[in-house]
Amino acid sequence: MREKWRTWAVGALSFFAAVAAPGGEKDPRARLLEVLDQRREAFAQVAREIWGFAEVGYQEEKSSALLQSQLKAAGFDVRSGVAGIPTAFVASWGEGRPVVALLAEFDALPGLSQAAVPERKPVVEGAPGHGCGHHLLGTASVAAAIAVKEWLAGPGTLRVLGTPAEEGGAGKVYMLREGVFDGVDAALAWHPADHNGANNGTTLANISAKFRFHGVAAHAAAAPDQGRSALDGVEAMDVMVNMMREHVPESARIHYVITAGGKAPNVVPDFAEVYYVARHADMTILDGIWDRIVSAARGAALGTGTTVDHEVVSAVYNMLPNEHLAALEQKNLEQAGGVVYSPEEQAFAERLRASLADTSAPLGSQEKVRPLEAAAGKASTDLGDVSWRVPTAELSAATWVPGTPAHSWQAVACGGTGIGTKGMMVAARALASSAADLFSDPSLVAAARAEFEARRGSHPYASRLAGRKPPLDYRKD
């Protein structure tokens, strides 16, 4: 298999000979891979452009428009601005069941601007950068969809869902609420990483909110008895929550920052704000922890003579695994192979690794595919909500030099090079083949659905953001 991959990496022609059907006819599936191979430079260019746009959540106008234009040019029917979100879109092709969705993200992260070089070098100091590789994420899904469309002859509907603001904006949660995922039989997702492998594990559900305390301003020396400090409210809440840490499940995570604490020490602050995030791998356990955090806020207000209100800013579910879909993605990822660096990319990788804290994953490991794993992820994603409504799986492809953490300048740097786009094309091949398998074999779709029903059990999905509008300005200062 390794040899077959190398053959493909060197030249497409010999690879397609290798997948020819026994009778000498080319396997129709080869058409998928042919489209991807013929257009790999064009797709790499799309990814590089979005990398350069580096637009943050809900402001991805150019990135979203570029992906939509690729899909329109390929013949997809594209609806933009869905779910009241200007940069969200749905592209469709075909009719009937099954309905297979490929998910495309494209938002960047604030402050991570970085040139495509192996040393820290911002392009524009303080500007955003693609530290989570979402320029590759969106482009690979679009590329895979264009390839599948060329191949798809029978019944079935292919959709690309353009999902903005994954980084804290929970775009998918609002799209789910507005019915954008209705009728989807399976959702195939992927994420940039420093390795290749499908994951059948979980992520952490999270809830975040801003707690705003209101007090009474007064001269801190002349009339302190007239004042009630809003900052006291924040500090009292934080003390209580910090004590609470001992009495919640060990796997819970609670973090906060004080976002307003008064302006001058000689004025009793009449306003203070603390921004909390709590996480756990089980939403129902997290609900219980969250109720206690809210109680701590109320208790703090009572004890300090202040008042408090809070606004839930974001909330996403943990991932509901789907082993059938994960195993399908794994199989196709193993066929797609890994990422082999050119001599220049190898030199880039060696220099970049000098800046990494953890290099336990050896250089060269990006050429391999890890076995399917059920890792308990420590991050949170709005893909979790999707997985409670639609059977969903996610694979990782090595777009970053081994050892590169997400949300780092090193990830931005890799994403702007051939290292990033090679990993992107591995993902595109695995996604396209997985979608083709689902269209070819209805029993795969049925098995994924049955597993989904069994795992979900009697827990209904109910977003913790009900009634909230998409926070379209959450990245605006």
Ligand SMILES: [Zn+2]
């Ligand atoms: Zn990400």
